[in-house]
Amino acid sequence: MRILDGQPSVYDTVIIGGGLLGCFCALNLARCSLKTLLLEKREDVCTGISKANTAVIYPGYDNRPGTLKTTLTLKANRDFEKLCQKLNVSFSRCGSLLISEGPKGRQTVEKKYRQGIENQIPGLKLLSARELSELEPGLTPKASLGLYAPSAGTVHPWELCIAAWEAAKELGAQTMFHSEVTGICKKDAYFHLEINHKHTVLSRSVINCAGILADQVQALYTEPVIRIRPELAEYMLFEPEKKDLLKHIIFYETEEKGISLVPTLNGKILAGPVNRPANADSPLSTSDAGQKKLLAESEKILPKIAEEKKLRSFSGLRPNPYDPADPQRSLRGMEPLITDTKDGLISLIGIKTPGLTCSHELGKLIRDKVLDFLHIDPVVKEIPPRPVFREYSENPACQKILCRCEGITSGEVLDAIQRGATTIDGVKKRTGSGMGLCQGSHCSPRIAEILSSTLSVPMEQITKDGPGSCYLSPGCQRNLL
Structure with missing residues (x-):
């Protein structure tokens, strides 16, 4: 294998995986002037686990007092507004309601209230059925007890991940896309990382943030002590006519674990997840059974949601970590999921809820481990101000509306491409295009044309979301506008 041409011979650290954890690790290591390289097998950041979740910033009452997960969640929640202000990311501290139905649900609410008080979560309050109805008039009358947490919030995961990556780049972190790690070994003081079976990069330390494949990446170097059993999580998105139909995040506790309803930052209502077994290569599809369950559970919580438009359904992979020595026992907590080989390779295997909430704090924790090792x-x-890309969006010649539902102009699309978008979903993550009632049926062909002409890529090679999602089949009409 040859050293990758045109790159520095040795990095202080190489990060594998461009999701939320990888991008925040890159940001926090670049803040220390370490020579940092982010490797991502896809064409963009935020293409794996990070792109599909409930977008909730958790208050911390779910976690047992004194654990690492609790410590990180509480600090992350407290400082989240400051982080979002620095990164110029939207954030709403809308608060949450954990509502119960039945004896078991009531016991769960009471237990989490006691944990929350012990964790010193601000503003926690148990609410009666009447008080719940006053806060959320549309809630099911069957809710007998609720736990109000004003510190809970919601964010756009895509926007947060991309902002962290852009800030890391401003501080000098480098990125290589289309770069799958296919081998790892250590010779003398340096890790040799084989990329796409072709090239090698050298690094003094390695951080494995490969998401659903993190255990497989660890296995390239040493036998992992944690393995991942993937799950497919299904979601449903509603477009409410009344924007105040839901004001708070709702967690539903019945005799079985329920779903969540989340008022998104762009005025939608997100329902989910419903989980089913999968594997790392499972197509991101939804099922009739999963969607029926989501709709039924959503109507139980918020009966009037049955009258609202269902925008779309989607799914995403979630890690379910387990100990190979005891495969039937799922691992809880965060401590066992951060593994350190003691010679410079740190893996985050199976990090899930509240991974989004804790992504920045985990990035700082891993940074400190790397600094200690080095x-x-x-x-x-x-953290530097987020770069501003307005070259085209402020150009009078680029004010044509492409996405009529969300009011996105051609200039905003061009700026998104300048920021790194190479797919239709890459533009969507940076602008919000295709998120309205028509779900991109009007704007997607126009965005595809702009991607093709700006990137000098044949229209047949433009994808919706990376490999296997070509927008047009060869021979289709190219002039779509």
Whole structure:
């Protein structure tokens, strides 16, 4: 294998995986002036686990007092507004209601209230059925007890991930897309990472944030002590006519674990998840059974949601970590999921809820582990202002509306491409295009044309969301506008 041409011979750290954890690790290591490289097998960041979740910033009452998960969640929640302000990311501290139905659900609510009080979560309050109805008039009358947590919030996961990546780049972190790690070994003081079976990069340390494949990446170097059993999580998105139909995040506790309803930052209502077994290569499809269950559960919580438009359904992979020595026992907590080989390779295997909430705090934790291993005592720089891309969106010649539902202009699409979008969904993550009632049926062909002309890529090679999702089949009409 040859050293990758045109790249520095040795990095201080290489991060595998461009999801939320990988991008926040890159940001926090770049803040210390470490020579940092982010490797991502796909064409963009935020294409795996990070792109499909409930987008909730959790208050921390779910976690047992004194654990690492609790410590990180509480600090992350407290500081989330400051983080979003620095990264210029939207955030709503809308609060949450954990509602119960039945004796078991009531016991769960009471237990989480006690945990929350012990964890010193601000503003926690148990609410009667009447008080619940006053806060959320549309809630099911069967809800007998609720736990109000004003510190819960919601964010756009895509926007947060991309913002962290852009800030890391501003601080000098480098990125290589289309770069799958196919081998890892250590010779002398350096890790040799084989990329796409062709090239090698060298690094003094490695951080494995490969998401659903993190255990497989770890196995390239040493036998992992944690394995991942993937699950497919299904979601449903509603477009309410009345924007105040739901004001708070709703967690539903019945005799079985229920779903969540989340008022999104762009005025939609997200329902989910419903989980089913999968594997790392499972297509991201939904099922009739899963969608029927989501709709039925949503109507139980918020009966009037049955009258609202169902925008779309989608799914995403979620990790379910387990100990190979005891495959039937799922692992809980965060401590066992952060593994350190003690010679410079750190893996985050099976991190899930509240991974989004804790992504920045986990990035700082991993940064400190790397600095300790490298014996570096750095000056930690502030997070820089997020780069502004308005070259086209402020150009009078680029004001044509492409996405009529969300009001996205051709200039905003061009700016998104300048920021790194190479797919239709890449533009969507950066602008919000295709998220309205028509779900991109009007704007997607126009965006595909702009991607093709701007990137000098044949229309047949433009994809919706990376490999296997070509927007047009060869021979289709190219002039779609």
